[in-house]
Amino acid sequence: MSHLFEPYRVRDLTVPNRVWVSPMCQYSATDGVPGDWHLVHLGQFAAGGAGLVMTEATAVSAIGRISPQDTGIYTGEQVAAWRRITRFLHEQGAVTAMQLAHAGRKGSSRRPWEGTGSVPPEEGGWTAVGPAGEAFGNYAAPRPLTTEEVAQLPAEFAAGARRALEAGFDVLELHFAHGYLVHQFLSPLSNTRTDRYGGDFDGRVRLALEVAEAVRAEVGEAVPLFARLSATDWVDGGWTVEESVLLAKLLRERGVDLLDVSTGGNHPSPAIPVGPGYQVPFADRIRAETGIPAAAVGMITEPAQAEQIVASGAADAVFLGRALLRDPHWPLRAAHELGAEVRWPDQYARAKAWH
Numbered sequence: 001m002s003h004l005f006e007p008y009r010v011r012d013l014t015v016p017n018r019v020w021v022s023p024m025c026q027y028s029a030t031d032g033v034p035g036d037w038h039l040v041h042l043g044q045f046a047a048g049g050a051g052l053v054m055t056e057a058t059a060v061s062a063i064g065r066i067s068p069q070d071t072g073i074y075t076g077e078q079v080a081a082w083r084r085i086t087r088f089l090h091e092q093g094a095v096t097a098m099q100l101a102h103a104g105r106k107g108s109s110r111r112p113w114e115g116t117g118s119v120p121p122e123e124g125g126w127t128a129v130g131p132a133g134e135a136f137g138n139y140a141a142p143r144p145l146t147t148e149e150v151a152q153l154p155a156e157f158a159a160g161a162r163r164a165l166e167a168g169f170d171v172l173e174l175h176f177a178h179g180y181l182v183h184q185f186l187s188p189l190s191n192t193r194t195d196r197y198g199g200d201f202d203g204r205v206r207l208a209l210e211v212a213e214a215v216r217a218e219v220g221e222a223v224p225l226f227a228r229l230s231a232t233d234w235v236d237g238g239w240t241v242e243e244s245v246l247l248a249k250l251l252r253e254r255g256v257d258l259l260d261v262s263t264g265g266n267h268p269s270p271a272i273p274v275g276p277g278y279q280v281p282f283a284d285r286i287r288a289e290t291g292i293p294a295a296a297v298g299m300i301t302e303p304a305q306a307e308q309i310v311a312s313g314a315a316d317a318v319f320l321g322r323a324l325l326r327d328p329h330w331p332l333r334a335a336h337e338l339g340a341e342v343r344w345p346d347q348y349a350r351a352k353a354w355h
Helices: 036-047 076-091 147-166 181-186 206-219 241-253 280-290 303-311 322-326 330-338 346-354
Strands: 008-010 013-015 019-021 052-059 095-101 171-176 225-230 258-262 294-296 317-320
Touching: 019 330, 036 052, 036 076, 052 147, 052 171, 076 095, 076 147, 095 147, 147 171, 147 206, 171 181, 171 206, 181 206, 206 225, 206 241, 225 241, 241 258, 241 280, 258 280, 280 294, 303 317, 303 330, 317 322, 322 330
Parallel strands: 019 052, 019 317, 052 095, 095 171, 171 225, 225 258, 258 294, 294 317
Antiparallel strands: 008 013
16 A cells, blocks of 8 residues: 555545646736736646645735736636635546745745846836845835734735635645745844844744734635745744744644644855755654644655655655646656555546556
């Protein structure tokens, strides 16, 4: 029996297996509205056997987008467009998930294939916001948010969560990682505030906890809620894995069901010892020290590797990104190699016979 292809139960929902699609920005939306590209991009993973398919970082406000071409969940038009996509994903047997996000000081950025840095307002961008006025790398300096503006952010996430459910999503994930807005508040590298949202650990985690509380209150008890954390900034004086452990406990108390554990993103040039599964130990540690379920990410590429991560208890599931871009049918191949059963689309009947 393959552990990777065992169902995963969270609240009232059962995910058919533990091969999950990591959020991957596509920079291909118009006014935050997903289109045909997003249907095909996400749909191929559902047809390929992934148990849970998650959207790219989807902004809860227009200025929360990473780039002007990012998807959003702050208008009715966006809800309708997403509903078309979730309908197809459900037809393929996948669980649908949306990552709710706000880019903060990393907002209004150029698409990767168009260079780096910020898109100015005269070119369709906007003035990004952040916990303080320090810029990220060569980005434009953000406008510091007032205390009152920070206090309004949980309501924006809650409204995005409500719209996501209207659009047909089963699971919600709060993006607290990769140097985006909530991570900017968590880390001393970017949070130099002196109000109640800055200073010591309690002040820096306040926004994350308020967002989690607001979203849980909005969606009720039945909806699974994940959070993505960067377990470390990989920089002296930054956010640490020890702080991630403490935050994980507080998030669990506020109704977060699983942590999607990544690292980095809040410093433009950290020293990261990259290698196969290099981020898995962080998921393992947080899971072991807090008891909260965790999913692992980061250069997980081979079925046997993913199987070992889940079977050993280092993580409850794996999120794949680049491996799925290279092979959208990775779960079907993994099931074949591991001798597991997985749902095949009816249209693949002949291929299943060869399996």
